[in-house]
Amino acid sequence: MKFGGLTCVDSLNTHVGKDELVGMIGPNGAGKTTVFNIITGVYNPSSGDVLFKEKSVVPLKPYEVAETGISRTFQNIRLFQSLSVRDNIRVSFVKSINAGFFISTLQIGNYLNEENEIEDKIDELLEIFGLIDVRDEYAVSLPYGEQRKVEIVRALATSPELLLLDEPAAGMNPTEKTELMNLIKMVKDKFKISILLIEHDMKVVMGVCERIIVLDYGKKIAEGNPENIKNDPKVIEAYLGESHH
Amino acid sequence: MKNKLLFLSSLVLVFIINLFAGNIDPYYYTILIYIGINIILASSLNLINGYTGQFSLGHAGFMAIGAYLSVSFSTYFAPFFIESFGQGIFGNTISFIILLLIGGIAAAIAGIIVGVPSLRLKGDYLAITTLGFAEIIRVIIQSLDVVGASQGFRGAYIFENGMKAAMIPADMSSVPYVFYSVPKYTNFFWTFAFVVIIIFFISNLMSSSYGRGFLAVKDDEIAAESMGVNTTKFKVIAFVSGAFFAGIAGALYGHFNLYINPEDFNFLKSVEIVVMVILGGMGSMIGVIIAAVILTILPEFLRGISEYRMIIYALLLIIMMLLRPQGLFGVQLRPGKKNKNK
Numbered sequence: 001m002k003f004g005g006l007t008c009v010d011s012l013n014t015h016v017g018k019d020e021l022v023g024m025i026g027p028n029g030a031g032k033t034t035v036f037n038i039i040t041g042v043y044n045p046s047s048g049d050v051l052f053k054e055k056s057v058v059p060l061k062p063y064e065v066a067e068t069g070i071s072r073t074f075q076n077i078r079l080f081q082s083l084s085v086r087d088n089i090r091v092s093f094v095k096s097i098n099a100g101f102f103i104s105t106l107q108i109g110n111y112l113n114e115e116n117e118i119e120d121k122i123d124e125l126l127e128i129f130g131l132i133d134v135r136d137e138y139a140v141s142l143p144y145g146e147q148r149k150v151e152i153v154r155a156l157a158t159s160p161e162l163l164l165l166d167e168p169a170a171g172m173n174p175t176e177k178t179e180l181m182n183l184i185k186m187v188k189d190k191f192k193i194s195i196l197l198i199e200h201d202m203k204v205v206m207g208v209c210e211r212i213i214v215l216d217y218g219k220k221i222a223e224g225n226p227e228n229i230k231n232d233p234k235v236i237e238a239y240l241g242e243s244h245h
Numbered sequence: 246m247k248n249k250l251l252f253l254s255s256l257v258l259v260f261i262i263n264l265f266a267g268n269i270d271p272y273y274y275t276i277l278i279y280i281g282i283n284i285i286l287a288s289s290l291n292l293i294n295g296y297t298g299q300f301s302l303g304h305a306g307f308m309a310i311g312a313y314l315s316v317s318f319s320t321y322f323a324p325f326f327i328e329s330f331g332q333g334i335f336g337n338t339i340s341f342i343i344l345l346l347i348g349g350i351a352a353a354i355a356g357i358i359v360g361v362p363s364l365r366l367k368g369d370y371l372a373i374t375t376l377g378f379a380e381i382i383r384v385i386i387q388s389l390d391v392v393g394a395s396q397g398f399r400g401a402y403i404f405e406n407g408m409k410a411a412m413i414p415a416d417m418s419s420v421p422y423v424f425y426s427v428p429k430y431t432n433f434f435w436t437f438a439f440v441v442i443i444i445f446f447i448s449n450l451m452s453s454s455y456g457r458g459f460l461a462v463k464d465d466e467i468a469a470e471s472m473g474v475n476t477t478k479f480k481v482i483a484f485v486s487g488a489f490f491a492g493i494a495g496a497l498y499g500h501f502n503l504y505i506n507p508e509d510f511n512f513l514k515s516v517e518i519v520v521m522v523i524l525g526g527m528g529s530m531i532g533v534i535i536a537a538v539i540l541t542i543l544p545e546f547l548r549g550i551s552e553y554r555m556i557i558y559a560l561l562l563i564i565m566m567l568l569r570p571q572g573l574f575g576v577q578l579r580p581g582k583k584n585k586n587k
């Protein structure tokens with residue numbers, strides 16, 4: 001991926017398996033978020049390809065990528081500011097809802113049943129994330145930690161097969177981080193989805209991820225199970241290098 | 246179910262009031278009709294500018310298309326309508342429904358032609374395109390003799406030799422003709438029936454899960470797209486339905502005023518509708534309705550200084566932006582208690 005003359009993500013070659021929880025770590029500006037933006041169609045890569053279920057998603061628009069079953073959260077939270085928590089999540093059902101423009105305005109046919117089903121699904125997800133009590137609040141009025149959880153729920157509500165989480169634990173304290181990671185693992189098992197998770201802090205992902213990808217200056221410098229990554233000299237150097245900044 | 250009952254009883258109420266509307270002083274009756282038409286215009290623009298967060302600046306253009314097309318049909322094709330449906334209350338009702346739909350559908354088609362290319366682009370192209378579009382429509386009408394050009398349009402002359410025209414051509418002065426003036430179909434019932442229809446249309450749509458797509462587009466397009474919302478599609482739907490109702494409003498206007506002039510649909514009219522939406526609070530149904538009422542009545546009190554209307558609107562907007570940026574009735578978004586502890 002190139003911006004002007006700057007190469008941000010360079011020949012990254014990797015994969016996420018079915019039902020796998022993969023961590024992506026790397027110092028600031030390593031290109032992690034850019035990888036998400038490429039996968040979800042926000043950016044078009046200058047070269048290379050992204051395959052999902054054996055099909056390229058590069059030519060697709062972001063909403064089409066979402067339709068194929070990839071969903072994401074945003075590092076710089078992007079909740080819908082004029083909507084309540086519940087309505088933020090309702091947006092995720094727009095793509096799968098049977099009731100279109102006419103049925104929704106006339107409220108005929110199966111309209112009410114479908115709305116009730118959506119309501120139940122939203123409540124179920126909110127329950128899992130402990131957000132049921134704030135479901136009628138404006139999403140942006142919540143504390144940051146809860147906003148991040150709303151983002152995860154919103155992404156999950158699109159029924160993805162691959163979920164991309166961009167620093168879901170940012171701004172949380174270590175206990176909250178560990179709790180959230182366990183929650184994410186639980187969700188992955190419950191809904192049988194694959195997850196690619198960006199995290200800044202290596203320690204946080206060590207516990208839950210089956211495999212870790214390390215990016216530095218847009219290049220993959222290591223990939224493997226947490227044990228190997230922890231002891232990889234290149235990774236240690238990248239992270240030591242970072243602490244000098 | 247409750248909703249449908251409310252809808253039907255509102256229509257019945259409008260129907261009953263209409264039975265007594267004959268007793269209203271003609272001056273107040275006229276204002277009442279204009280209030281209804283402006284509510285339809287402002288609410289339909291609210292769908293585009295308020296709920297969906299786009300910025301259309303040419304609503305009068307769609308109104309013009311609706312007005313001119315439906316009035317052209319009701320005059321040039323008057324013999325056809327009279328022959329097919331008669332002139333009883335039943336026949337007139339059918340004729341008028343057809344004429345209203347002609348106005349609405351024509352405006353909606355124009356909406357597709359203008360909206361699809363400009364809504365696909367990112368950024369504020371829509372304001373410029375719609376502004377240009379409305380001006381082009383006005384200029385075209387001004388030069389179209391068949392609808393009276395800049396003289397305005399009152400009806401159609403149908404000559405014995407089959408010729409039809411909006412004015413009597415010099416060389417036809419000796420040919421016998423029948424003049425079909427614009428039929429006065431618009432009354433309290435039709436105007437406020439459409440007020441009821443658009444209120445229910447918008448409130449049903451916006452309370453549905455599907456309707457969340459519009460609000461998501463307004464708040465954050467990237468997030469909306471990433472959740473699978475086809476943002477272009479939602480923008481086009483909002484734009485085209487808005488245009489449709491503006492066309493209906495135009496048809497109602499034409500069949501009430503019985504005379505339409507390109508200047509009725511100039512830039513000032515578009516601005517007036519935008520001001521109603523901003524003043525009422527983008528995306529607030531009640532606010533926009535109240536603003537439409539106020540801005541219809543206000544000029545009546547200010548007749549002496551009507552040439553300063555633009556200035557008054559501008560001042561209103563500035564005061565509004567300073568004191569209540571969310572509009573008279575818009576929701577004040579609570580500032581987030583973001584405990585950023587990074």
Ligand SMILES: Nc1ncnc2c1ncn2[C@@H]1O[C@H](COP(=O)(O)OP(=O)(O)OP(=O)(O)O)[C@@H](O)[C@H]1O
Pocket residue numbers: 003008026027028029030031032033034035075200
């Ligand atoms: N749209 C863009 N235009 C130009 N440069 C960009 C753009 N997006 C990202 N970059 C640059 O690409 C590089 C990688 O950015 P990216 O956001 O992917 O890093 P990151 O690994 O997510 O970092 P962080 O840990 O801070 O979130 C940075 O140098 C950034 O400035």
Ligand SMILES: [Mg+2]
Pocket residue numbers: 032033034075
């Ligand atoms: Mg990032």
